[in-house]
Amino acid sequence: MSLSDIGIRRIFIASAVAAAACTQSLKLTKDDSPVVLSHQLISAPNPGDKGSFAVKTLYYGSGTDKRRVIFKDSVTIKTKTVDASPFVSMEPNVAKQREKDWGFGVSKFPINGRVWYPVGDGPFPLVLIVHGNHDPLDYSDPGYGYLGELLASRGFILVSVDENFINGGLRGESDGRAWLLLKHLEDWKRWNDSTGNPFYHKVDMGNIALMGHSRGGEAVGIAASFNRLSHYPDDANVKFNFNFNIKSVFAIAPVDGQYKPAGVFTPIENVNYMVIHGSHDGDVSSFNGLRTFQRIKFTDGKPWFKAAWYVYRANHGQWNTVWGNKDNGPRSGRFLDLRGLITPDEQRQFSRVMIGAFLEATLHGKSEYLPIFRDHRVAGAWLPKTMYITRFQETGFKALATYDEDVDVTTGSVPGVTISGDSLSTWKENQLVLRNGNDPLNTNAVTLGWNSHIRGDDTTKLGRPASYTVTISDSLAGALPVGRESSIYLSLAPTDAKPGPRAPARDTTKKADSTKKDAPKPPPRRPDPKAAKDTTPVDLTVELVDAAGHTARLPLSRFGVPRRPLEIHILRRRDEEQQRFPTQFEIVLQTYVMPVEEFARAAPNFDPTRLRSIRLVFDRLVAGTVVVDDIGLSSSARPFVALGEPGR
Amino acid sequence: MALRRAVLAVALLLPSSIAAQASGTSGGPYAPIILLLPSGPRTLALGNTGVAGRDDDVIFFNPAQLVIARGFSGSLERYSATSAGGALSAVTRVSAGGIAIGMRMVDYETPTSVYPLDRGTMLDAAPGNGTSVEAIVGVGQLIKGIRVGVAGKYVEDNVPALRVSRGALDLGVSKDLFTRYTFALAVQNIGASTEVPCATTRTCTPPPGNTVPNPTTPVRLPLRSTFGVQAQGPVGEFDLMATAAVWMLRADWFGASGGAELGYSWLSGYSIALRAGARSTLPGEAAFTAGAGFNMDRLSIDYAAEALTGSRFGQRIGLRVR
Numbered sequence: 001m002s003l004s005d006i007g008i009r010r011i012f013i014a015s016a017v018a019a020a021a022c023t024q025s026l027k028l029t030k031d032d033s034p035v036v037l038s039h040q041l042i043s044a045p046n047p048g049d050k051g052s053f054a055v056k057t058l059y060y061g062s063g064t065d066k067r068r069v070i071f072k073d074s075v076t077i078k079t080k081t082v083d084a085s086p087f088v089s090m091e092p093n094v095a096k097q098r099e100k101d102w103g104f105g106v107s108k109f110p111i112n113g114r115v116w117y118p119v120g121d122g123p124f125p126l127v128l129i130v131h132g133n134h135d136p137l138d139y140s141d142p143g144y145g146y147l148g149e150l151l152a153s154r155g156f157i158l159v160s161v162d163e164n165f166i167n168g169g170l171r172g173e174s175d176g177r178a179w180l181l182l183k184h185l186e187d188w189k190r191w192n193d194s195t196g197n198p199f200y201h202k203v204d205m206g207n208i209a210l211m212g213h214s215r216g217g218e219a220v221g222i223a224a225s226f227n228r229l230s231h232y233p234d235d236a237n238v239k240f241n242f243n244f245n246i247k248s249v250f251a252i253a254p255v256d257g258q259y260k261p262a263g264v265f266t267p268i269e270n271v272n273y274m275v276i277h278g279s280h281d282g283d284v285s286s287f288n289g290l291r292t293f294q295r296i297k298f299t300d301g302k303p304w305f306k307a308a309w310y311v312y313r314a315n316h317g318q319w320n321t322v323w324g325n326k327d328n329g330p331r332s333g334r335f336l337d338l339r340g341l342i343t344p345d346e347q348r349q350f351s352r353v354m355i356g357a358f359l360e361a362t363l364h365g366k367s368e369y370l371p372i373f374r375d376h377r378v379a380g381a382w383l384p385k386t387m388y389i390t391r392f393q394e395t396g397f398k399a400l401a402t403y404d405e406d407v408d409v410t411t412g413s414v415p416g417v418t419i420s421g422d423s424l425s426t427w428k429e430n431q432l433v434l435r436n437g438n439d440p441l442n443t444n445a446v447t448l449g450w451n452s453h454i455r456g457d458d459t460t461k462l463g464r465p466a467s468y469t470v471t472i473s474d475s476l477a478g479a480l481p482v483g484r485e486s487s488i489y490l491s492l493a494p495t496d497a498k499p500g501p502r503a504p505a506r507d508t509t510k511k512a513d514s515t516k517k518d519a520p521k522p523p524p525r526r527p528d529p530k531a532a533k534d535t536t537p538v539d540l541t542v543e544l545v546d547a548a549g550h551t552a553r554l555p556l557s558r559f560g561v562p563r564r565p566l567e568i569h570i571l572r573r574r575d576e577e578q579q580r581f582p583t584q585f586e587i588v589l590q591t592y593v594m595p596v597e598e599f600a601r602a603a604p605n606f607d608p609t610r611l612r613s614i615r616l617v618f619d620r621l622v623a624g625t626v627v628v629d630d631i632g633l634s635s636s637a638r639p640f641v642a643l644g645e646p647g648r
Numbered sequence: 649m650a651l652r653r654a655v656l657a658v659a660l661l662l663p664s665s666i667a668a669q670a671s672g673t674s675g676g677p678y679a680p681i682i683l684l685l686p687s688g689p690r691t692l693a694l695g696n697t698g699v700a701g702r703d704d705d706v707i708f709f710n711p712a713q714l715v716i717a718r719g720f721s722g723s724l725e726r727y728s729a730t731s732a733g734g735a736l737s738a739v740t741r742v743s744a745g746g747i748a749i750g751m752r753m754v755d756y757e758t759p760t761s762v763y764p765l766d767r768g769t770m771l772d773a774a775p776g777n778g779t780s781v782e783a784i785v786g787v788g789q790l791i792k793g794i795r796v797g798v799a800g801k802y803v804e805d806n807v808p809a810l811r812v813s814r815g816a817l818d819l820g821v822s823k824d825l826f827t828r829y830t831f832a833l834a835v836q837n838i839g840a841s842t843e844v845p846c847a848t849t850r851t852c853t854p855p856p857g858n859t860v861p862n863p864t865t866p867v868r869l870p871l872r873s874t875f876g877v878q879a880q881g882p883v884g885e886f887d888l889m890a891t892a893a894v895w896m897l898r899a900d901w902f903g904a905s906g907g908a909e910l911g912y913s914w915l916s917g918y919s920i921a922l923r924a925g926a927r928s929t930l931p932g933e934a935a936f937t938a939g940a941g942f943n944m945d946r947l948s949i950d951y952a953a954e955a956l957t958g959s960r961f962g963q964r965i966g967l968r969v970r
Contacts, residue, residue, distance in 0.1 A: 573916055
């Protein structure tokens, strides 16, 4: 063996070792689902199971599709093409190439759809689902067939809309994706009114839902917004006249802000909205839909609700059977760590359950499914065994503190609310950001840190528990829905930050010596990166105080699971993960909806009609930090809290 | 489809290569010999085809490609028991282009009164020592969508009987077309011939009745024009790259070369590649070349072997940082 042979061998061994060192071991947060999902309080049938209707399918479209026989020879209903040029623009050479590839240009976009529908007289609610960006020739629209089979069997008409021809390298086309959905609805309205059409009088045009995935997930929000506009915001010469009864919008791992009408994030109002997102999404790697969730407003007094679910270990593509587990193309297994993903079946079981429950509740009016949106622990038997963080809000929510209105940490969101803190190590209001590139979530929250240990030699000595109090003035209390029927809202996420021990209280009996310098502050201790993570469960006490000073106290964990951040590693290489993401977790706040009645039951002296303060008392964990947002009250959360909390 | 075309192009060019080899035309005399030698393990494994390359050692093939080439590299080659050489090159971005420097050198044994040497003679043991050196500076710039480059070089041959040095110029153009193709044209070693004493050359025979004392004869630079294409793209789990070129040494020697590289990555940033190539041969060379590479993020280790005459092999190893 020559010297050069030995050298080459060494080089290759060293390289193999280096490659192995760069690849990170599988790191996942310990699964608590065996406990959290151990109850099933909803007794209604599983909305993810097939219903009683026989299911049929058909296709509608241009009838001239060059690439797909189902939209050429197999269409049952022929549709006219539409001119999408105001909404979709591309370079001339790109337009030319696409026209060559597809056989049509942007001025002749087809209205193509796959329909799964129930056999029966109807009328059935109409649900449109649209895919997002993907390889245009790896057709995305068949990938929701599993939802079509489910929903049609449960009495919905599901249309998987074909927008493959907008896929590929286009930008700024999300409004076009949205507009096309509304053009589909125009055709559906016409068919429902046309004798001889297979759908004549079978479509419940008063109950329409839009669902979208990825870019399609943003498009459904834009469509809901365009639906109520009279003009296209980017060109008022383009007039709109849609006004469909879009009651519900469901977004699957959506992007957000790729289209901004008039330079602002698309405003969405007065629809039921739900967004789901996987923690291990290798494409849209931050929970962008949270921003959409935050800005949805209910202004017309009707009983709307919105929910956002973060699904641990779910990815981007497994919601669609065509897309699969490689979120960045067929070869993305080279850099995406796929080991931590839940199985495709589990991920799709989740979407069956949640989409089923959402549509049953909002389009079929089945209120028995509403409690799952407030607390997922009531449906432990239906949900795949992973961890979920959920946000929720309904029409009746009255904000006390959302931290968005000013920089005064002692005032709330409405006049008459005052805020105070006691013994807190950290108390600051700041903007929440998404994991990917510190993208702002467009909402502020308060960060509260505490440590009950007193600095000094005696490490067992604890001070008074820190607390944070939101106080309502008498006049405001009169205007708020305060009473036994009310619920307290609070959204909270623990973080891994742990403040140091607090300074001992000063002896106020001694006169201060103004000439004496303060003892120098010890330098802040740097966190030891090798120190084991604190895995102590986070909990705190929620204390309600009435005007007479009577208190009612319950642990927060009774109303939901306060979890430390869920660890996320999307990429196989540790260095690339750290380079791309500032943190290995996404801050997603869990919403707790706490019926006041339960506090009254725990403390009979407490008078819920005279509620004056909501206090967070940090007495169940010696040290920790939480991010808190959207503290408020509601009197219309009753249908959502009707089942109470599991394990009570 | 694009890759199929590229592979087809290589396949079409190789027969002409073999034909040229079979014609047995002399490849010279050209000097300095350094300009006839390979310069990088990756290009060598591809039949010494690099006119449309994207690595920093493209400075030795086509300065136009400096617009897109990045990094620096070094390589060493053992041609025979008595001859070895190496190359260094580096390129960096300047505005919308690139600027590069390069250096090549070979050390060999030579008969005392033979000049210029060909590659075959260079491989053999001989009583004298010879060295050949090239130092090159090049710049490439994008002009109206076309990459244009120029390089100036200093070359020198040192053999026992004389020392010959020269300046020369390389020019090149290139452009990407049809998404995956790079087409490139380079004219290298533009410069004047050198007059050397007849006594030191093996090709100079003074005419009968010559009365000129110490007659001289011109030794020409290997003026070389090369047109080539390179294409690359994914093929299933693999990355395929193919390249081919036709070239002309002055007007008396035509040839072709080409090769292909099959790469596989199992982890982002890490890949291995196998390469094979063929070329029209100059004296001392055989047709086939092969090699392999290992890439670890910005670092690449490449190895190549070239068949030489007399069942000998030159082995080249290089390190490249992008």
